[in-house]
Amino acid sequence: MSDDKNEKKVHGIVAEYTSVDTLLDACRRVRDAGYTKTDAYTPFAVHGIDKALGIKPTVLPWIVLGGGLAGLATALAMQIWMNGINYPYIISGKPYISLPAFMPVAFELTVLFASFGAFFGMWALNGLPRFSNPIFTDPRFDRVTDDRFFLYIDAKDKSFNQAGAEKLLRDTETEYINTVVDDDTSTVIPKFLITTLITVIALSFIPLLVVARMRVTTSSQPRFHIFPDMDFSPARDAQQTTSLFADNRAMRPDVPGTVARGELEEDLDYLTGIDMESLTRLDADRAKQLVRTYAQAENGEPENSDATPKTDAPAEEKSVMDTTPWLKNNPVEITKDVVLKGQEQFNIYCATCHGRDGRGNGLVNQRAQQIMASSWIPPSSMHQESLYAEQYPDGKLFNTISNGIRKMPGYAGQIKSKDRWSIVAYVRALQQSQNASLDDVPKDQQAELKAKKADVEKALAEQAEAERKKEEERAAKAAEKE
Amino acid sequence: MSLAIPNGLDNTVERPGERAPLVLGDTTYHDITEAVCQVAERPPGRGWIFGFLVAFALLNWLGICIAYLIYTGVGVWGNQAPVFWGWPIVNFVFWVGIGHAGTLISAILFLFRQEWRTSINRAAEAMTIFAVACAGTFPGIHVGRAWLAFWLAPYPSLNLWMWPQFRSPLLWDVFAVSTYGTVSLLFWYMGMVPDLATFRDRSKNKWRRMAYGILALGWTGSSRHWMRYEKAYALLAALAAPLVLSVHTIVSFDFAVSQVPGWHTTIFPPYFVAGAIFSGFAMVLTLMVPARTMLGLEKLITIRHLENMCKIILATGSIVGLAYGTEFFIAWYGQVPEEQFAFLNRALGPYWWAYLTMVSCNVLSPQLFWFRKFRTTPWLIVLVCIFVNIGMWFERFVIVVTSLSRDYLPSAWSYFHPTWVDWSMLIGSFGLFFTLFLLFCKLMPVINMAETKSTLAKQLHMKHNDEH
Known part of the structure; x- marks a missing residue:
């Protein structure tokens, strides 16, 4: 086994202790022996160990201060820009840039960013996460998170030599000293994990791509609604059917006996554009028909059509020509x-x-x-x-x-x-x-019109001249080429 | 693990010149590790399985109700003119308040060097995070079109290129609660890393070891790491302490900045913060007293811990009682007829039953903690704390509903009627809370082992000095 260890790179030496006091004692001895690249591993924070080991204070508070200031600046800039500059609007009569109202959010972001500074700054300074660590190869090191204390001397220390360090540690109250060597467990990530990861990432792109495609393309179909957002009105269109009425028509006819605003007009001449008096003489049937149509529109119910009286006037010969007695003049006064x-x-x-x-x-x-x-x-x-x-x-x-x-x-x-x-x-x-002709225009506007006409004619002449010149030039060029 | 504490181990008696022990019996470091790890390592007991099934069923019911709400619209709630802030906002304020005790225990008691916090802070912090999760659910679905809740973020809304309105307390609330949730999560997780490393090192199962190994980030317990870790912990505590006070202050701004009689009062921020701590400690005790027995942690969560928390409940409960009185005094002293009416209406109007429940649960019931017997008998503690929980829910109900149902315009007055969805969501939010809490008990270190060991180390050190 010792051969095996010699082949591997030695990282340092570790010793185990059972109490805080024995550990602190050992720390002091190692420090006094001149070692600086040392560390103690404990299940909880042991007070006084930084002195015993000679650990320098951390810069973490400065990171937290920086985070806090960054949060404050971000919050103020964001609020001033969004509510005071980019889209200014007045609320409660406050000025656009109303600092007191911006304080709560500024405070919250200050705390948030400072906390990020403390949390992420601490892990970064500690060099964590670090999952592969040679110290984990020590078989008894698992108890460091339970009830054992470990002191470690790194091989990179200037005054490190294995025998000397081991001797120094053996003099302390320890029963276990071990050499820390390279961790030779495989660091390869299992293949199925990679496959799963790639598949999940690939699949997660599908909905995004579908959304992106829908956003940039046009379609003759109504757009896809995940949430209807009141886009669809339950009201019916004019030509649609409805079950609410017996006739199934969505568009309702006028209520009988009512007239739409502005449509109350008794004068049929005005409504039809026909001289009804003459029409009655010329074509009584058609006149009756027209009267009935308009009456029906107003009263909603058809009159009894059986009782169409025949006029005594002899029926005129129907002509291909339009014989309708149209109103010659506009019944509305022209203004x-x-x-x-x-x-x-x-x-x-x-x-x-x-x-x-x-x-x-x-x-x-x-x-x-x-x-x-x-x-x-x-x-x-x-x-x-x-x-x-x-x-x-x-x-x-x-x-x-x-x-x-x-x-x-x-x-x-x-x-x-x-x-x-x-x-x-x-x-x-x-x-x-x-x-x-110009004479039809009122006298006082004739001069103005003449001036305008002159302007237009002049412009037209100029345009024609310019075109002619261009044409000539083109012809000249063509001639030169030949 | 016996329920009864042997003679001589009663740490609730003050002995002059001596610190009462916070870890009982001849406990060693390893005993602490064993006591805490066995909670997660042994197979779940019947009680746990039963509790989890009930909580999980309620959680699913909450999910169904939320789906129904989103599909149908907010009309499924009892929110009707003029009470548009019904139970969802009551529940939101209730849960946010509960969260406060966790941060108070972990941050403020840490800054005051109250070492008895060490064995209860982990569970209290977990409770904070789960309570904030419950709280965050309600405003999220209360916005109406819940799928557009992201418009609360400072994001230029797609079609209008408009930004949120930063002069509104409702937006301050978004920042306060989300910052609070985030910082609490960081604080909780950071505190757990050394203990997760303990779980990792004890894991026999390869997958379990890998999972806890990833969560533990490769923690070794190096002294340099501990030094920075402790510094970061102290800094986070110093940041979280004003944060926790700001959060409920800003929640109270939601009400106090408006013009509604009964809301528009300057006493709201301190009154809300005291109420939050009060309700939070009551919830911590409601959870911890049964948990310490069921999980066998009596030697670590001692009667002294419970007693200290009872004293805080007594103090904050009295502050809350004083605030109720002050509100009436100011209403009379301010001589604004609408204010005067609002407070008389609270106590004597159609919601007199809610006001009576609130005062008797919040002001009268904690007064029992003046008696030592009530502070040191676990089941009596739980009883009082449940009353406090009920009372604090009613406090928010009284504030939200009585003020809104009768404001300036008598023609708009109306009586609030909750629907079955309101009831389901309140009960369902407890399902969410207990599901998360029970999972936490089974998967995470419920007690901060490292800190408790360090308390034990100090205790041993003092004993050692006494002997010499």
Whole structure:
């Protein structure tokens, strides 16, 4: 066995003691013999041993002080920056940087960081965790955490020689002296542990990757909700069904006998854009039908349709031509406010297809042309004679807005009657604007317009000139190359 | 290990000029190791298994209730206008308060060189951590959308780029309680490392040795290590002492900084801290008295230890009683009608039964500790302490619920009704607490062996000097 020990590196010599007093006595002797690289191992903190061994005081308090100051600085900087600078807002009438209110957190972080300093600083200074230590090879060293005291002299000490140290220790009250040698137990980590660790780490990335992928990609499906966060309203959409009502419709019809705000209008001319008096003369059936429709909308119940009286007037021949007696004039009094309202409504509802200038080339049309939508019927331009007031009376235009035409849906459900009449007024103004001469403009604004026109013409001329020059240069260059 | 203490070993009698022994009998260092290690090394007894099963079942029930709460929403609690801080906040303050005794024993008594703390500090510190875990659960689920509780951290919330509001006592509370939990954990673990090394060195089983070996960080008991360790321990104690006082002070700010009559009082910080220590010591005794018998630790946790804690309960209980009186005096002296009403309403209003329970449990029952018999008879101690625990829960109930249910606006007044979820969560939090505590008893060193040995060394040293 001694041969075996000689082959291994000797780290030092250890001696065992059974009481504090014998240990302290031995410590003093070893210190007096001039050894400095020594240590005592005890089951509890023995007071006075640092003197007996000559251990110097620790720098730990300075680390703790540093930690505390760092905590204080961090807390103050964090609070001042977050609540006073980056996102300042006033609470309880306190200033942005209100130190008294920041004190509690500053105190807590001071204590926290100082405690980290004490805890981690202590382990770092002690060189722990250190799981492989030659001293653990001593067979009796397990009792150091129970009831035995050990004194150790390191082989690296300048005055170390094995025989001398052993002799010195043998003179103390000890019954056990041993040489501490290298720990030759395997330090290889078991393979299955590594495999498990790698697998767990690899698997833990999967949810993270799924989350990351979901965050950066788009999907036509609604996003995934781990927690609904009130994202889904129990209220039904207009076209959905519900079991709450007998007719299963989620969107409710008007309550019978009620009228929506702003829709109380007895005048059918105003509501339809048709001269009802003339219509009754020309086409009594259709007039009756219209009256009934509007009455039903207001009263909620269909009238008895069997009792449709036949008029005495002879039925006129049906013509391919539109014979409806449309209102020739806008029933709303035209003022600047009405036209401006019409402009606002036109730009909201009409301009997306018809364009702000009414030429029929709004954004929807442009997109439809771009993707060459086969079923697309281009919206009409307002600026064609067939749509001027002479051929297309105000009433008819109103009717078109209300009930739609070709692909265009009716807007009666979205735009109030009054505002539809405003749009009619605005369309007329828009049409006139494209065919007006300078004389149509009020005198006091003519000069201003002339100046503007001159500016525009000048700019256009300059632009044309510049383009021409560029063209010439290009031609010249091309010629040079040849 | 017999229950009765032989004559001559009664260490509750003061002998002039002599220090009463804190470790009884002809105990050696090895006896201490054996006494503490056998608790963890022998197979669990029937009592332990039964207790653990009950506690674990309650813990699971708590988990189910929390899942139900998160799935359904906070409406499952009895919290209703105007009492939006119902039992969850009562339970939070109750548990945080309980935690305080652990730090007080380990830090403040350490700084005052009260050596009798050595055999009880470990379990008291463990109790602190488990109580803080129970306490932390309640505000965590009380925020409503519990999965966004991390917004309490100083983190720029994802969509708004907003920070927490540092002028709010509720945020101070987040920092105070989390700092307290962290520092208590470090303190507890650091104190355990030498004892975990003892467990490591005694382990026969390879896996057990490896597990305790990792936890012990390679502790050797080197004198240099001990020197820095003791320095770190003293520094941590010095840091934890003001910390423990700050935590319940800040918890009391949650109430005192608001305008609610009955909350808006400057007496709250000292009153809360005294109450916290009071309830914490009661909980320590409630746990330790049965534990010392069941685990066979009578020679280390002696009657003198229990008696000292009873004296602290008597002192803090009287402080709490004085605070109750002062509140009434200030309400009268301050001449604010709402305040006066709030306190009369507390004592004589619809919650008179809660106030009566609180005063009789907190102020009257600890007065029994003036009698030596009550301080030295274990089962009487436990009885009084259970009353104190009940009383302290009711104190928080009285503060939270009576003040909120009747504040400035009489049209909003209402009576608070807890639901079965409230009850389940209160009882379930005890399940969490006892599950952790019973696991601790079985897996960790329940008594600080190293410190107790050092107390014994001093005792032996003094005896040695006397003989000469």
